[in-house]
Amino acid sequence: xxxxxxxxxxxxxxxxxxxxxxxxxxxxxIVSTPELxxxxxxxxxxxxxxPADLPKRAPVAGARVHFTNPEDxxxxxxxxxxxxxxxxxxxxxxxxxxxxxxPRFCYHSRLSIAGNCRxxxxxxxxxxxxxxxxxxxALPGMKIKTDTPIAKKAREGVMEFLLMNxxxxxxxCDQGGECDLQDQSMAFGSDRxxxxxxxxxxxxxxxxxxVKTVMTRCIQCTRCVRFATEVAGVxxxxxxxxxxxxxxxxxVEKLMTSELSGNVIDICPVGALTSKPFAFKARNWELKGxxxxxxxxxxxxxxxxxxxxxxxxxxxxxxNEDINEEWISDKTRFFYDGLxxxxxxxxxxxxxxxxxxxxxxxxxxxxxxxxxxxxxxxxIVGVAGKLSDAESMMVLKDFxxxxxxxxxxxxxxxxxxxxxxxxxYLLNSGISGLEKADAFLLVGTQPRVxxxxxxxxxxxxxxxxxxxxxxxxxxxxxxxxHQHLGTTTQTLKEIxxxxxxxxxxxxxxxxxSIIVGAGIFERGDKDAIFAAIETIAKNCKAIRPDWxxxxxxxxxxxxxxxxxxGLVPESQNCIESAKFLYLMGADDVxxxxxxxxxxxxxxxxxxxxxxxxxxxxxxxxxxxxxEGTYENTEGCAQQTLPAVPTVGDARDDWKxxxxxxxxxGARLPYDTVSGVRSRIRVVAPNLLRVDEREAATFSxxxxxxxxxxxxxxxxxxxxxxxxxxxxxxxxxxxxMAQCSAMLLxx
Amino acid sequence: xxxxLRSVKVAPNSASLEEARIRVFDFFRxxxxxxxxxMDIYNLDDVVTPSQxxxxxxxxxxxxxxxxxxxxIDMLLFKxxxxxxxxxxxxxxxxxxxxxxxxGSGGLVQDVGTKDxxxxxxxxxFYETNYF
Numbered sequence: 001x002x003x004x005x006x007x008x009x010x011x012x013x014x015x016x017x018x019x020x021x022x023x024x025x026x027x028x029x030i031v032s033t034p035e036l037x038x039x040x041x042x043x044x045x046x047x048x049x050x051p052a053d054l055p056k057r058a059p060v061a062g063a064r065v066h067f068t069n070p071e072d073x074x075x076x077x078x079x080x081x082x083x084x085x086x087x088x089x090x091x092x093x094x095x096x097x098x099x100x101x102x103p104r105f106c107y108h109s110r111l112s113i114a115g116n117c118r119x120x121x122x123x124x125x126x127x128x129x130x131x132x133x134x135x136x137x138a139l140p141g142m143k144i145k146t147d148t149p150i151a152k153k154a155r156e157g158v159m160e161f162l163l164m165n166x167x168x169x170x171x172x173c174d175q176g177g178e179c180d181l182q183d184q185s186m187a188f189g190s191d192r193x194x195x196x197x198x199x200x201x202x203x204x205x206x207x208x209x210x211v212k213t214v215m216t217r218c219i220q221c222t223r224c225v226r227f228a229t230e231v232a233g234v235x236x237x238x239x240x241x242x243x244x245x246x247x248x249x250x251x252v253e254k255l256m257t258s259e260l261s262g263n264v265i266d267i268c269p270v271g272a273l274t275s276k277p278f279a280f281k282a283r284n285w286e287l288k289g290x291x292x293x294x295x296x297x298x299x300x301x302x303x304x305x306x307x308x309x310x311x312x313x314x315x316x317x318x319x320n321e322d323i324n325e326e327w328i329s330d331k332t333r334f335f336y337d338g339l340x341x342x343x344x345x346x347x348x349x350x351x352x353x354x355x356x357x358x359x360x361x362x363x364x365x366x367x368x369x370x371x372x373x374x375x376x377x378x379x380i381v382g383v384a385g386k387l388s389d390a391e392s393m394m395v396l397k398d399f400x401x402x403x404x405x406x407x408x409x410x411x412x413x414x415x416x417x418x419x420x421x422x423x424x425y426l427l428n429s430g431i432s433g434l435e436k437a438d439a440f441l442l443v444g445t446q447p448r449v450x451x452x453x454x455x456x457x458x459x460x461x462x463x464x465x466x467x468x469x470x471x472x473x474x475x476x477x478x479x480x481x482h483q484h485l486g487t488t489t490q491t492l493k494e495i496x497x498x499x500x501x502x503x504x505x506x507x508x509x510x511x512x513s514i515i516v517g518a519g520i521f522e523r524g525d526k527d528a529i530f531a532a533i534e535t536i537a538k539n540c541k542a543i544r545p546d547w548x549x550x551x552x553x554x555x556x557x558x559x560x561x562x563x564x565x566g567l568v569p570e571s572q573n574c575i576e577s578a579k580f581l582y583l584m585g586a587d588d589v590x591x592x593x594x595x596x597x598x599x600x601x602x603x604x605x606x607x608x609x610x611x612x613x614x615x616x617x618x619x620x621x622x623x624x625x626x627e628g629t630y631e632n633t634e635g636c637a638q639q640t641l642p643a644v645p646t647v648g649d650a651r652d653d654w655k656x657x658x659x660x661x662x663x664x665g666a667r668l669p670y671d672t673v674s675g676v677r678s679r680i681r682v683v684a685p686n687l688l689r690v691d692e693r694e695a696a697t698f699s700x701x702x703x704x705x706x707x708x709x710x711x712x713x714x715x716x717x718x719x720x721x722x723x724x725x726x727x728x729x730x731x732x733x734x735x736m737a738q739c740s741a742m743l744l745x746x
Numbered sequence: 747x748x749x750x751l752r753s754v755k756v757a758p759n760s761a762s763l764e765e766a767r768i769r770v771f772d773f774f775r776x777x778x779x780x781x782x783x784x785m786d787i788y789n790l791d792d793v794v795t796p797s798q799x800x801x802x803x804x805x806x807x808x809x810x811x812x813x814x815x816x817x818x819i820d821m822l823l824f825k826x827x828x829x830x831x832x833x834x835x836x837x838x839x840x841x842x843x844x845x846x847x848x849x850g851s852g853g854l855v856q857d858v859g860t861k862d863x864x865x866x867x868x869x870x871x872f873y874e875t876n877y878f
Binding site for chain 1: 865866867868869872873876
């Protein structure tokens with residue numbers, strides 16, 4: 001926040017101003033800075049000319065100004081410093097560019113301006129009163145003063161009014177230690193109160209299983225109301241009453257049913273909205289933060305995992321403008337308690353009585369190695385799970401290839417994935433690139449449940465530019481204006497043949513964007529559907545050198561990396577003929593057709609669906625416990641970092657397969673994670689360029705063979721049935737179970 | 747029985763290595779004599795035999811066989827007597843005895859398999875821990 005800097009500056013200058021006078025020795029005034037009691041006198045102080053050798057100030061948080069048009073630049077003076085800013089900036093933004101952090105409660109850079117907290121008051125020359133800097137546009141030649149007695153007096157007064165009705169419960173408040181009100185009252189508040197009446201109290205609201213409310217602490221900044229209406233797109237929160245009876249609440253007794261509702265916890269500047277699962281669990285200063293990546297969907301949101309000892313206490317978003325801005329979905333924020341339940345601790349072998357027995361790693365690997373030599377190479381099948389990292393998938397593929405089998409794939413990619421060209425499975429325009437689009441066609445995808453952050457981006461675009469959205473798929477609840485064009489491939493065919501009214505919207509659009517759901521990968525007529533979509537893209541000129549609007553929205557964190565690494569099964573019905581099945585965290589692969597005498601090895605961190613059929617269990621570490629590379633749906637490779645130690649006798653995924661390969665007599669040639677990565681460099685070097693988006697180079701329509709397949713009339717299904725429970729970790733989570741029970745009620 | 751052992755006073759220092767040696771033997775004998783009581787109060791009959799416990803005590807003593815300084819031996823002996831006192835007075839619980847003297851440092855899952863020398867360092871480390 002830079003508040004420390006501000007506070008120290010405020011302290012330094014107030015020491016200069018406060019001259020201890022014997023007059024006040026008996027009767028002390030309530031205001032801490034006596035000279036400020038008379039603003040006129042303070043204003044009349046001789047204006048010191050700005051010294052010539054002003055030290056250069058850095059903008060707040062490294063903010064950079066982008067001038068779209070150099071003629072639009074205007075110059076203002078902040079505390080005497082000349083600053084060049086583009087037209088349309090507010091006074092507060094100008095101060096940030098000048099390196100002055102203005103205290104604020106209601107202002108948030110990603111929300112609309114409310115201007116109701118009055119904390120950001122600054123003095124502007126020739127203005128009769130202090131102005132609210134967050135709502136005042138900066139004008140050329142404006143002389144802004146942030147450090148004058150008038151501004152300080154104004155802040156002190158605002159603080160006094162805010163604290164009047166704010167309870168003194170910081171010692172039991174979950175926000176304590178990271179509270180804006182706490183910090184700013186230390187920096188700008190008066191050092192004593194003169195309030196003797198009763199504080200008001202407000203009834204707490206029930207917002208559901210995720211957000212805890214203590215409404216007496218609320219200072220009515222309305223950030224949460226603006227977030228809900230503008231970003232999350234639900235009209236659940238609002239302001240009731242006026243004056244001292246003003247309250248935030250749902251108008252009727254109602255839960256907040258947004259997939260982004262957890263973000264109101266972050267934007268609340270006080271402890272009025274806090275995390276319910278985190279309530280009274282830990283203090284923020286005793287937590288260790290680890291910067292990591294979310295794996296519950298294919299977006300790869302940047303997160304910070306806060307842990308205390310071996311336990312994950314909470315998950316917070318990290319700023320990444322290209323992926324998740326500063327929001328994360330509720331699933332990302334609250335699934336972490338699933339990492340404490342249903343964990344696999346020890347290697348286990350199923351005995352003849354059908355019960356699992358804990359064994360040593362040596363025995364478990366020896367049993368598997370013995371079985372794998374008794375089956376034919378083509379009967380060996382491997383499936384990577386949806387949470388697998390690139391390293392372990394690389395090692396799995398190498399191991400099965402050494403055993404003579406090439407039947408390895410990643411669940412969710414279907415049995416005949418198109419891994420030839422990266423443009424065939426990536427979100428080619430990029431998540432932030434979606435903001436440039438002015439018409440969307442969603443085919444068989446419900447971004448709101450499949451990738452909540454991508455949906456938030458589409459909503460942002462629709463709100464900003466009124467882009468048109470057409471949707472083909474089962475009826476769903478998208479939180480922006482859209483046309484539901486149809487539910488079957490028939491509509492797709494009509495658009496491809498230019499017989500549909502939506503065609504004109506697409507062809508009139510400058511940057512049309514077609515988003516195809518990865519649920520289609522599992523369909524038999526996938527190639528025909530993609531051919532039709534490519535025809536549409538060609539008709540509306542969605543693929544140009546400067547814009548690629550043909551996007552595939554993936555579902556799982558492992559999918560993109562698996563296709564990059566070439567995890568494509570050799571035969572389409574290998575499950576039916578499998579005698580040895582290696583499940584690397586794969587829980588959602590259908591095992592009904594698996595022969596009953598097949599030997600199943602399950603390697604993973606949760607006792608989920610895959611374990612029911614397993615003969616041997618190998619415990620692996622979860623993504624919070626290992627360093628792994630994940631590629632998100634737009635082709636950006638990112639790395640997780642270990643935040644907590646592994647559970648029980650678990651090992652990292654790639655190490656298990658590397659050890660098994662040695663026991664089975666087909667030793668893989670790498671011993672370290674850097675060795676695995678140099679192997680990845682040979683196959684897919686883009687996975688090693690971490691935090692960089694590697695866009696697809698070719699566009700697939702140029703080189704594809706003719707498709708003879710016909711589209712079936714089967715309607716599009718929904719790929720995600722329950723937003724809150726999509727993988728083994730979220731299915732083990734109690735909070736996610738509560739959410740699905742309470743929030744998905746129809 | 748147990749309170750008779752408690753009344754044992756701290757003996758004066760051993761004058762020589764020989765005296766210390768004799769004291770150690772005395773301690774070993776008194777420990778061996780209390781084994782039936784220990785088996786009884788901690789219900790150890792189904793997990794261990796008296797001879798195994800004796801061997802365990804002997805190995806604890808032999809662990810320090812290289813020490814020749816009589817003062818150090820006296821100190822270790824004092825610690826041993828104290829430990830024996832605690833055990834006999836039922837100041838411990840069953841799992842303490844099992845963990846410390848029955849299972850020992852080997853751990854629950856014993857590596858009884860063939861010690862394959864052909865394994866790479868990776869595999870040897872892998873069997874030990876995840877962090878290497």
